[in-house]
Amino acid sequence: MSREVRVRFAPSPTGPLHMGGVRTALYNYLFARRNGGKMILRIEDTDSQRFVPGAEEYIIESLKWCGIEIDEGVGVGGPHAPYRQSERKEIYLKYAKQLVEAGWAYYAFDTAEELDALRKEAEAVGQTFAYNYSVREKLPTSLSLSKEEVEERIARGDIWVVRFKMPENEIVEMDDLIRGHVKVNTSTLDDKVLYKSADALPTYHLANIVDDHLMEISHVIRGEEWLPSLPLHYLLYRAFGWQDSQPQFAHLPLLLKPTGGGKLSKRDGDKMGFPVFPLFWTSPTTGETAHGYREDGYFAEAFVNMLALLGWNPGTEQELFSMQELIDNFSLERVSKSGARFQPDKAKWFNAQYMHRKTDEELAELFQPILRENGVETSDYLAGKAAGIMKERATFIGDLWDLTSYFFVAPTSYDEKQTKKYWKGDNPARLKELREVLASIDDFSKENTEAVVGAWIAEKEYGMGQIMNTLRLALVGAGKGPGMYDVTAFIGKDECLKRIDFILENLKPIE
């Protein structure tokens, strides 16, 4: 029997949530839902320096847009509240002290400046300074100073930190749900800061372990950048005596740049013209803005589908998944181990697939605001119908206006190429004939018009291409669009005749 699955997404509110972060949240969510567990949102704001106003709201809104539901945490509350680490700050000192008393940690009084100097010194002779077993007893720490002096310094208000006392030359053996068995020698690790007196706040490592334990987290699913600190976290669980209830770990591969080396960054999006954030963002400090998938016209379902398959696959050839299908199929075993290059083209392809699957009703709702922007007032029925006819050619809702404008607005100018090709010779005269044919039709349905006009063309032995393209010029104004009878049926008899009359009167034939 295993305990209840409880996972957490624990971002830091230092800016807009990156799409890699969204994927981490998504995998956590899918895992929780798949296993009937809980999804927790914890905000890790233990770095007062890097806090960015609005970032937390951005994170919550992003998850909401993606359909990632939070069961417990910031914004929804729960039995382990508060879920914002800055509001939990009193609880961490106790745990830091517990570690010192047990001999797993110690006080250190070095200043940031002193440490910088030591690093520079080491660098000068081609070495790397490591705060570990080799120096901790030589530096001003509770390991080198007398008990009285330590107490006096603390009482006096000296700045101190608590550091983990990393054991020397011990092999830590770890298991990762994605990577398998990993071993590390502790001598290669350093004494990480766990708690800072300067702001009375823990660092990530302490807060993370304490909160995961207190919140009864069963699985930690996070980015690969955390793998190097996994030994520390293992040791921390051991130091607290919590190893029996320690969560299982899964480290996700990173999202890489479309081209070149390194992980995906904001700059790549700016440079190559794709969003790296789910939502539009304006920096409250610099005023800088960043594109968002939502504002750029992507459907949340398409974005989520694309993200899910970037580093995970179900082992079948299915590519389109609803959230529920993702939940039904998800497993950590099928997450790949290597980083995945993000491909903007594939994101567009996913969006187009979702576009093609939208019903006329859904399209109408999305399209109406754009129609209104362009000064078109029409029924939902017609908006949806026009969009439905053309959706196969669209990737974004925003493409629809260009694709359908002639359904709503008569052309006033004519595409040059199409004019040169068809507005010459007999064509204007034939269009005049066609006008009379159309005028005689009562049932202007697509099928009937096609039958009548087709018969007329056959009888007169006119060229189909010449007639239809001339008509297209008159009705659409360009050499594009769906089948002509889609257009005639949509705009109706009166409008057809009006447009034909207009071109006959206003466009001079090419000699």
Place this chain on the structure above:
RNA sequence: GGUCCAUUCGUCUAUCGGUUAGGACGCAAGAUUUUCAUUCUUGAAAGAGGAGUUCGACUCUCCUAUGGACUACCA
């Protein structure tokens, strides 16, 4: 530099010792077509290199190379 992780078509990936190494994006060609598209068909395109283990390795082991992450009183 050190530590850890990774490595199948250009990209995302399937394969869990025996396959003509499959699919998708993108690309190219062809077909369809009243235009532009769509759609359909087809094609080019891959196991980083070297040693092992084995009757047999893309698959297991080791080495090398390459890529990535980490190396803060940031997360």
